[in-house]
Amino acid sequence: MKTINPDLSFYGIGGDKMIQAGLNKVEHIKNMNVIGLFEVLKHYPRIKKIFNKTVRFINELKPNKVILIDYPGFNIRLAKKMKKLGIPVSYFILPQVWAWNSSRAKDLQQTCEQLISIIPFEKEWFSNQQIDVHFVGHPLTSILKQKFDSGFLHKRYEIGQDKKIIALLPGSRTSEVKKHWPVFLKTIKAFNASSNHKIQPILIQAPNIKIENIPEGLVVIDKNHYEALSCADAAIVCSGTATLETALLNCPMVVCYKLSSLTWFFAKKMSLVKHLSLVNLITEKEAVKELLQKNMTATNIVNEVNYLFSNEGKNAWAENYGLLLKKMKSETTNPYHNAAKHILQ
Incomplete structure (x- = not known):
């Protein structure tokens, strides 16, 4: 995006590569690397603290757009908060709602301005739910x-x-x-x-x-x-x-x-x-x-x-x-x- 518009500024949660690319870090992604229902519950106080900190930061910054990447448990909740704040949301690398808890697809539709997919079969799956998704191809095909x-x-x-x-x-x-x-x-x-x-x-x-x-x-x-x-x-x-x-x-x-x-x-x-x-x-x-x-x-x-x-x-x-x-x-x-x-x- 900086190649398209060098004047853009980015703030948020990310890893070393995103920080090197110019992200102004709000939190490092390594502090959120937890997987599994009960494993998440164990670390819930820390993740909740990061979530609240992120919402406060966004509310103060009032950005033109919020871009969410993967990490569904955190990001779907964040999308709902952004909807209430009136901030447009683009979601890149979508939650695998076709794999479990498909009702989350409606949450995405209601809270996100743009849904951007990288998995070949997702566009058809979402289309069957009357949800518009833009398929961009999978980044790994560059291999x-x-x-x-x-x-x-x-x-x-x-x-x-x-x-x-x-x-x-x-x-x-x-x-x-x-x-x-x-x-x-x-x-x-x-x-x-x-x-x-x-x-x-x-x-x-x-x-x-x-x-x-x-x-x-x-x-x-x-x-x-x-x-x-x-x-x-x-x-x-x-x-x-x-x-x-x-x-x-x-x-x-x-x-x-x-x-x-x-x-x-x-x-x-x-x-x-x-x-x-x-x-x-x-x-x-x-x-x-x-x-x-x-x-x-x-x-x-x-x-x-x-x-x-x-x-x-x-x-x-x-x-x-x-x-x-x-x-x-x-x-x-x-x-x-x-x-x-x-x-x-």
Whole structure:
């Protein structure tokens, strides 16, 4: 947006990259990185304090527009407050109301001036609810235009060509890593003990996350994530945006996720969709295996990754990758620029 209009000023909640791009920080997003119903309740006083602080700041600033990005639990409530204050709202990267609690779609319609989608099937879903949504394409499709050195990891870390590289993505939130990393460690041990393949595990570490208890011989990657993933023979991925990134880099994967037992119980009750990962939701089939909750065990992960290494698994992935590319195809060349133009029109 600053490219279109350099005189614009931005204030709000964001991470390091947004701050570097010129955001005047009201709060850092790392202070709100909580997922799960009961996990949110545990941190509710802090999040409530940030919410009230944000509303007060906006009321004093009286901006021309409020732009909301993802983070539905916080942002839908904020949109309602903005409606009362008479401040126009644009919502970019929409809450997944098609996955659970679809009544929130009406809240979006009533409180937001513009709804901007990045997921291919969302425009049709919202249209069926008589709600207008502007689809700009998915930003991650830019991955398809990039070229990566497939021998990057082998050369930098002297990894033998006889080893299968397995990327480990345990999550981008501390709560996710706490639940997933112990299982990932058991999986590495299980591979070394039982698999016919020699492996080299690499940890793709998310920003603002520091993982302890890293075994000797495990390669840690904290930058050049895409290049590293493009070298991997398979990946074990915490469900989220990372699954789509990994898939678009043509890296076959197993998707894993664990929540607290109570959060999982209610999530299952409220869910309106068959799959959790974006790859499966977009392709409308189980293109990647999902090992969730009690099914996320070292034995199950090893078995599924070994399947990905088989000829049958490779052929299945090639077919599913082709389907994903077809579904992700968009006429828009730059989703961020398209979204910025729509917001500023």
